[in-house]
Amino acid sequence: MKRLISIVLFFGLCTAGCIGDSPYDPQAKCGTPTNLNFEKGNNSFSWNINSSGEGHYEVQYGEHGFSLGNGTTVITNSNFYNLPLYKNNKYDLYVRKNCGTANGRSNWAGPVTVLASNTTTCVKPGYATYSKTTSSTYSSTFDATVSWENDGISLYETVLTTSSAPPASGELAMTGQKAIYIGLSKTVNYNFFVRKRCADNTFSDFYGPYPIRWN
Template identity: 85%
Template sequence: MKRIISILFILGLCTAGCIGDSPYDPQAKCGTPTNLIFEKGNNLLSWKIISQGEGYYEIQYGEHGFSLGKGTTVVTYKNSYNLPLYKDNKYDLYVRKNCGLGNGQSNWAGPVTVLASNTTTCIKPGYATYSKTASSLNSSIFEATVSWENDGVSAYETVLTTSFVPPASGELVIAGQKAIYVGLSKTVNYNFFVRKRCADNTFSDFYGPYPIKWN
């Protein structure tokens, strides 16, 4: 009996101490980014990809010394991001991967503490993505919900058109919102454009054309 108890005790210690290596631990399936590099010229944070497959990256940044959960969070599908930082301000930067419901989130990598040497608050969005729904298979129209690279602070202008030419202006949306388009024809190919409104009320260049279609 004593031998059995000892074995169970050892197994319990291993379970408590080695959970990060368990294939059933979500964080073991969603590798923590490594090799965080910050380029001062354009405030670009990049990192090495550990886990492949579906998912996206979450960056959290704020003034030096801030507590995780209280910073500004942005999302990107790339392994780099131009942060909207202000010159001569000191920041802490973190990044982690979100691998979805099945594989969870990685640990946070960081912080990387940086002193911004330039102001980069008006970088145009770097990507867009969308989901689509229809009321039925026989319906001739559909709805598209579009999201884009968003710094969590700025406002953006969006446009949906059938043209490939960047528009002169667009519809203003506040930070964090998505653009929802209804009544779109399943037989028409659309193009989405988005740009950031800068701190001085000017605008970045448009990102796009980003194609949106039913098939």
């Protein structure tokens, strides 16, 4: 009788503690991601793949201390995701694999608690500033170098116009998050606009009009 009780207890403990780990558990076919990593520069969350075959990954994130099921969930086919986070906010990150109908989902891996050092969420820039130069006081033109609030990672579209109405689109600023305009007329009042290109290739609203003039 004592031996029978011991056997029952063994299988009971294994059922409670070995879910996802036992080779007899169907869920074990969908390997739980490991080696979770976070790169602060671009708020990139990555992990190692532990099972092959079809499927995708579910990333859930939220403010530090949130309960699973109450966070924001995103889907990715890669083993990384660039998260839209706010600078100086603390987050918890989780990930699991969805292996499809036959093999189900893996266990959640995480949390990884991180402090975001950059804002990568899709918000429009909050300010702009510029410097101006001219070849001489007698010249009729000047040059302007414009910079704006940016996260140092994302791409931005800029527009310089004489209109105060927000433009439909702009030119992509590729280098140094600055826009340089040469040969502007000293007698014309210009307006500068800038917007952020977001991770899903959508755009924030334009910041502007920001006036640029010689005097």
